Amino acid sequence: xxxxxxxxxxxxxxxxYAAKSFxxxxxxxxxxxxxxxxxLSIDLGNKKSFSIIGKIxxxxxxxxxxxxxxYNLFTEVGTEERKVIATNTKVxxxxxxxxxxxxLYIDEENKDLKLYSLKGKLYDTRGKISKTRKDxxxxxxxxxxxxxxxxxxxxxxxxxxxxxxxxxxxxxxxxSGLMKVIDGKIAYIDNNSxxxxxxxxxLYNAIKKLEGLFSQDAKVTYLGSLELLRKQxxxxxxxxHTQESVEKFLKRMEKKGKDGLTKYQxxxxxxxxxxxxxxxxxxxxxxxxxxxxxxxxxxxxKMKVEHSVRKIIGADYGHKPVIxxxxxxxxxVDIDFNYEDDCKRLTKILDLKGLSYIIQNNKKxxxxxxxxxxxxxxxxxxxxxxxxxxxxxxxxxxxxKRAIES
Numbered sequence: 001x002x003x004x005x006x007x008x009x010x011x012x013x014x015x016x017y018a019a020k021s022f023x024x025x026x027x028x029x030x031x032x033x034x035x036x037x038x039x040l041s042i043d044l045g046n047k048k049s050f051s052i053i054g055k056i057x058x059x060x061x062x063x064x065x066x067x068x069x070x071y072n073l074f075t076e077v078g079t080e081e082r083k084v085i086a087t088n089t090k091v092x093x094x095x096x097x098x099x100x101x102x103x104l105y106i107d108e109e110n111k112d113l114k115l116y117s118l119k120g121k122l123y124d125t126r127g128k129i130s131k132t133r134k135d136x137x138x139x140x141x142x143x144x145x146x147x148x149x150x151x152x153x154x155x156x157x158x159x160x161x162x163x164x165x166x167x168x169x170x171x172x173x174x175x176s177g178l179m180k181v182i183d184g185k186i187a188y189i190d191n192n193s194x195x196x197x198x199x200x201x202x203l204y205n206a207i208k209k210l211e212g213l214f215s216q217d218a219k220v221t222y223l224g225s226l227e228l229l230r231k232q233x234x235x236x237x238x239x240x241h242t243q244e245s246v247e248k249f250l251k252r253m254e255k256k257g258k259d260g261l262t263k264y265q266x267x268x269x270x271x272x273x274x275x276x277x278x279x280x281x282x283x284x285x286x287x288x289x290x291x292x293x294x295x296x297x298x299x300x301x302k303m304k305v306e307h308s309v310r311k312i313i314g315a316d317y318g319h320k321p322v323i324x325x326x327x328x329x330x331x332x333v334d335i336d337f338n339y340e341d342d343c344k345r346l347t348k349i350l351d352l353k354g355l356s357y358i359i360q361n362n363k364k365x366x367x368x369x370x371x372x373x374x375x376x377x378x379x380x381x382x383x384x385x386x387x388x389x390x391x392x393x394x395x396x397x398x399x400x401k402r403a404i405e406s
Contacts (some may be wrong), residue, residue, distance in 0.1 A: 001016055004080045010197055012084050013053035022254040029172045037271040038205060039143065039172040040196040042073055042165055047197055049225065050267075053292040059227040071245055073195060076165055092160035093169045094148070102167070103146045104181075106213065113212040114184030115147075122184045124150075130178055132193060136179075138193075141174040149179070165209040175206035185212045188243075191220040197225075201264035204253045207246060215386050219243040280349060301389060308385040311336065313329065313345035321346075328370060333377040335370045345370035355382055 024393040027038055032380045075091075076082045082091040092396045094102065104123055115123040115322050130136045130152035138152040153162040160166075164176040176196045180188035189207065191198040198206075200222050207220065221241050244252075261269065290304045290311075302323060310320045319342050326332035337343040343359065347370060350357050355376045360369040372380070374392055 013073065013074075016388065017188065029143060031172070032180075033266070034143050034174060034273075037268045037277055038202070040175065040198055040202060041172045042076070042170065042195050048271065050270050054225045074164070076170065082182065084161060087155050089155045089161050090159065092162055092166045094166055095169065099146060099148050099167070102150050103148050109184070115181055115186070115213060115267060116184065121158075121323055123181050124183060125149075125179070125181045133192075135180050135182075136178045137178070138162070138164055138191075139179045140176040140196075142168060143172060143174060145174075145209065146209070152168060152178075164315055170195075174209065174381045177206070179204070182215065184259065186210060186218055186258040188219050188221070189214075192221075192223055199252060199267055199297065201267035204250070204264045207250065214246050218246050220246055220249040220380075222249070242368055276379060277352060278341060279347065283312070283314070284349070284352075284384070285326070287386070292387060294382050303385060305381055305385065308381075309346065309386060310342075312349065312385060315339070315340055315342045315345070331373055332371050336374070337368045337370070338366060340368055343370060346370055349384065350380070353380070355380060 022066045029041075030180075031039070042250070047058060049058050058292075075085050076093075082093065083089070086093060096262065101118055102116065106113055106260055107116050107120075108114070110227075117123050125137050128135060128137050128151050130138050137149045137390065138403050139147060141147055142219060148167040150162050150167055152164075153160070155161045161323050168176070175194055175198045175199060176193035177189060177191040179186055179190075181263075188303070188390075189210075191200075191203045191206075196202075203222055209213075223241060256262055259265065259266065274306050290308050292301055292304060296304070309323070310317070319337070319339055321342065322336045324334055324336070326334050337346075347357060347359065350372075355372065357376070358371045360371060361367075362369065378392050381392070
């Protein structure tokens with residue numbers, strides 16, 4: 001097979017895999033022990049950056065991966081073979097048994113916690129090398145809390161390449177990077193992982209999981225987007241980075257800002273909000289409208305629109321909203337909810353679509369109302385709900401008592 005044919009095959013496999021699994025990768029694993037916003041999936045070009053600089057750097061990195069396809073991670077998760085393109089090297093993925101064999105275990109020696117191998121030998125990384133860093137190994141902390149380690153073996157060094165995805169078996173992790181262990185105590189830890197791209201908050205989670213296992217003079221290095229990109233450029237990757245003590249890192253991460261949140265809390269809050277919007281976008285893409293039939297009268301059409309609103313916000317059948325013209329101003333249309341969460345879910349969709357609205361809370365009746373002008377409600381019905389109606393004039397009916405709720 002020629003290089004061009006191999007690349008065409010690779011791009012096709014990449015497209016097929018992306019079509020089937022991109023949404024799943026973006027929303028992470030359903031593992032119950034770790035909140036989704038604290039899970040790290042392999043970066044398939046869908047990592048969210050909350051800063052302009054981060055977005056620019058992600059764009060540059062994705063362009064570099066296009067120029068050097070061997071670094072594109074779709075080759076791993078897109079095929080069972082996991083052969084790195086333009087090479088004869090495959091990426092090794094650990095099974096659960098292999099993870100067990102390469103995991104480190106905690107034991108106590110003279111009332112001091114230390115790391116041991118499966119065979120009960122005090123663990124030490126001296127003499128090992130990973131990503132050109134001497135005396136270090138790659139590590140991942142799996143969602144079930146295993147600390148799995150192995151030397152990082154690059155393409156061309158053996159039949160298999162060993163990467164961070166190797167240790168995790170391609171699955172989501174809590175954190176990944178490099179670490180140095182001397183006589184069972186962690187002397188150095190960072191987030192140097194191009195596969196999972198952990199942020200400071202993820203590194204914080206790792207350090208908290210490993211509390212009591214650090215030496216007194218242990219150092220922490222956090223590599224931001226620029227540093228992680230720099231690490232991939234051979235002639236400058238050896239330049240040392242800023243290190244800080246474990247105590248200083250934890251103090252910096254746990255300091256509360258003006259919003260009352262710590263640095264790690266703020267990050268995970270942003271990720272959670274992004275995930276929520278991402279899932280909503282996926283739902284909007286897969287939404288199937290309720291069709292309007294020729295024989296439907298205005299009351300039936302109105303009910304179908306109400307059911308479509310309920311469906312698109314993911315509310316239960318008993319939570320169907322009521323749509324009606326505003327009594328005081330016929331330019332406005334009201335959507336009434338009995339539940340605040342339903343109201344909030346609709347406004348999130350309106351925000352995503354850039355549609356204006358006003359929220360009213362009738363505390364006496366326990367009712368939440370979203371008011372929209374005719375043009376905006378028509379756009380919501382036609383473009384978002386995908387229901388074809390001549391005009392919203394058919395919604396000009398008085399509100400009935402909610403004696404029966406669908």
